[in-house]
Amino acid sequence: MTETGQPETQKESTLDSAARLAVAPMMDWTDRHCRMFHRAISRNALLYTEMVTAPAVIHGDRDKLLGFEAREHPLALQLGGSDPAQLAQAASIGADWGYDEINLNCGCPSDRVQSGAFGAVLMKSPDLVADCVAAMIAAQPVEVTVKCRIGVDDQTPEYVLPDFLSKIAAAGVRRVTIHARKAWLQGLSPKDNREIPPLDYALVHAMKAAFPQLHLSINGGIATLAAAQAELAQGLDGVMIGRAAYHQPMEALGAADAAIWGDGLPADAFAVAEAMKPYIAHHLENGGRLHQITRHMLGLFHGQPGARRFRQILSEGATRDGAGLELFESALSAPREQANEA
Known part of the structure; x- marks a missing residue:
């Protein structure tokens, strides 16, 4: 174990490698069938579940919510919530089910997420997020990660993002995926929040320079494998692709094993x-x-x-x-x- 309590194992380095290219968690899309399809295209990419709320994990149909095929590894469970005790319990359940990573959603801007006080609205409460991830880390042995935005509403990302990263890093988080857009919690639909706020890739690269100890992945607007490789070449640790991996899976993932991991030939x-x-x-x-x-x-x-x-x-x-x-x-x-x- 590291000083922060995160696991220090061969699996960790395997996850670091897999996170060089990941398929984003997408509601109504990245269910177990979608993940099996993506796994048939890429053996190495890190796959994510749809977001599942901590209360649903604790009280719901776990086979339906958490079940997966062994072939889906490496596989991360994304949780939604803002109660440290609930998230700790849900993370422990996820670890028992065999997930390789437990991810906390701090980026989803939907109304339902806001009403539950989790998702992107948590960018306004970095101390609470730090408490949440610390509880999740303490409760189980699997690595805990965070997916976040660069800020929300009228926040100034250049100030709030480094503060956010500093606090969750101090709590034990080592790997973070940053959606390089603000989230506007009022006035924009979830769809618009994926397209309208301007992308700020430069800020994500600046965060890598400011936090070299963190494994940082970039998300948002990256539609091709070539674009992903360009981000990696500029020094980021990973790239997460969302809609392009769903709508044009062969273009996004088909050559990834060969191009990123040097593993075999492009998929057919x-x-x-x-x-x-x-x-x-x-x-x-x-x-x-x-x-x-x-x-x-x-x-x-x-x-x-x-x-x-x-x-x-x-x-x-x-x-x-x-x-x-x-x-x-x-x-x-x-x-x-x-x-x-x-």
Whole structure:
């Protein structure tokens, strides 16, 4: 253990490596099926759950909320909350379930999050965040990390962000992902908060210079693997990609194992589809529906001939009763035929 209580193990260095490229936690998107799809594309990228509130972890259906496949590792659980005791209990439960990392959400700007006094509004309460992460670290052995904004509302990021980082670092946090935008808690929707506030990458780089001991990742507006590599080349420790990894997964993740970790060759979209078939079949055999998985796969052939037909077949057919691997195979026929003609 380190002096702060965070684990000092080989897993930590493995997580540092995985965090060089991560897929952001995204509500309604990064469920267990989405993560299995992303894992079929990249063996190395760090994956995150959707945010789960601490009370839900404590009182809810844990298999539904926390269940995952062993193949999803390395995998982080993102928690929402602002009560140190609740977060400590939820973190301990997450560790028992086998997560590699427990992440505290200090960046989500939604109304529901604000009403619960967690998410981006916590940027206004760095001392409370420090208490929360200290309790989470003390309660269990898994590394605790934070995802935050550069500030909220009328805060001046150049002042509030270093204060925030200093306090959570003193509490034991070693790895932080910074969404390089402010969050406006009034007047902007969650969608607008992902697009309208200007990005300030320079401030995130300045924080790395000011806190060289921290493992800092940047998030926000990074849409390609090349853009991620550029941020790494400038000295940041990691990059987190959100919507691009969902809508254009092959462009964001397909060459990542080879380019970032020197691990094998770039992924092939057809090989990814084949790798998903046993998982889909198992899901269907256990009463699941095809759409629950394929809704996350619509961007698999983005930008390639036949992609539109692939999406159309799955969008129109996967929700129907009895839809199965035959429909998935039919959807694959469009890009496959185009590839064979090329």
